[in-house]
Amino acid sequence: MSIELKNITYTYSPGTAYEIHALKDINLEIPDGQFIGVIGHTGSGKSTLIQHLNALIRPTSGSVLYNGEDVWEEKYDRRKLRSQVGLVFQYPEHQLFESDVLSDVCFGPMNQGMSREEAEAEAKKALLQVGFKEKNFSKSPFELSGGQKKRVAIAGVLAMNPKILILDEPTAGLDPKGRDEILDQISELHKARGITIILVSHSMEDVAKYVERLIVVNRGQIAFDDTPREVFSHYQELEAMGLAAPQITYIMHALKQKGLKVDPNATTVEEARDDILRALKEAGSPLLKGGNEK
Numbered sequence: 001m002s003i004e005l006k007n008i009t010y011t012y013s014p015g016t017a018y019e020i021h022a023l024k025d026i027n028l029e030i031p032d033g034q035f036i037g038v039i040g041h042t043g044s045g046k047s048t049l050i051q052h053l054n055a056l057i058r059p060t061s062g063s064v065l066y067n068g069e070d071v072w073e074e075k076y077d078r079r080k081l082r083s084q085v086g087l088v089f090q091y092p093e094h095q096l097f098e099s100d101v102l103s104d105v106c107f108g109p110m111n112q113g114m115s116r117e118e119a120e121a122e123a124k125k126a127l128l129q130v131g132f133k134e135k136n137f138s139k140s141p142f143e144l145s146g147g148q149k150k151r152v153a154i155a156g157v158l159a160m161n162p163k164i165l166i167l168d169e170p171t172a173g174l175d176p177k178g179r180d181e182i183l184d185q186i187s188e189l190h191k192a193r194g195i196t197i198i199l200v201s202h203s204m205e206d207v208a209k210y211v212e213r214l215i216v217v218n219r220g221q222i223a224f225d226d227t228p229r230e231v232f233s234h235y236q237e238l239e240a241m242g243l244a245a246p247q248i249t250y251i252m253h254a255l256k257q258k259g260l261k262v263d264p265n266a267t268t269v270e271e272a273r274d275d276i277l278r279a280l281k282e283a284g285s286p287l288l289k290g291g292n293e294k
């Protein structure tokens with residue numbers, strides 16, 4: 001189930017005074033099963049890019065291939081594609097409209113042609129997988145907290161059994177605890193279903209913790225496409241794009257400059273902790289005498 005973007009450009013309002021070249025010659029290959037982060041400054045083109053992945057917008061030039069087939073061929077079934085490449089928009093909770101949670105999540109699969117019974121089975125599975133409790137299935141979506149609403153919205157797309165799930169800032173507007181819970185659940189989902197996850201995020205800490213591949217978009221182009229570790233080693237270039245590496249990367253660079261033999265490219269707090277302890281131990285540091293070793 002690979003997606004390929006070939007020489008994609010996209011221009012809003014072409015030929016007018018408001019013309020904006022949102023994407024410029026994008027080439028991208030997304031094989032099965034990866035957990036990918038997409039990061040970039042506001043207005044860099046992330047949303048425009050992901051809408052190409054499920055043929056919601058048609059490129060100005062270039063082609064989008066799904067399993068090798070051009071999705072903009074006249075006879076291509078783009079409706080089917082959209083159920084296989086599920087897209088959860090920013091603030092999806094604004095799109096809940098049924099009277100109860102279960103019916104809301106059933107809407108997508110029923111729209112795809114499933115019976116209510118089949119749809120309910122998929123909906124329940126999806127809701128439980130995103131950590132939504134069964135006792136709340138009959139509640140009105142309007143009674144729910146922000147985090148619960150987001151779960152319902154994600155389950156609504158998941159219930160259609162997508163092969164690829166794209167989430168545009170799924171944690172926007174949540175507090176840190178709600179944010180971690182949702183991201184942990186998305187990560188679990190990736191493991192349990194083995195589907196491709198594409199996570200658009202503004203948080204370097206979040207992508208560093210979860211994704212295996214990080215795509216950095218800058219002014220409509222792909223600036224980096226690599227492991228988070230490799231991308232963050234270019235932190236000075238990221239800064240020039242209005243981005244930054246995770247704070248821990250800066251701390252590790254500072255420690256290295258002070259003479260501690262740490263790996264400056266650690267990207268998560270856990271990785272950094274282990275590496276600092278190792279370096280302190282190797283240096284025979286008195287700091288470890290308090291029994292603080294792992």
Ligand SMILES: Nc1ncnc2c1ncn2[C@@H]1O[C@H](COP(=O)(O)OP(=O)(O)OP(=O)(O)O)[C@@H](O)[C@H]1O
Pocket residue numbers: 012013020022040041042043044045046047048049
């Ligand atoms: N419907 C639209 N009409 C005209 N211009 C648009 C439209 N949507 C986006 N743009 C412009 O295209 C460029 C890319 O926008 P896009 O929304 O893809 O960026 P983004 O990286 O997703 O931003 P954000 O992080 O704020 O969501 C920006 O200059 C934006 O102003």
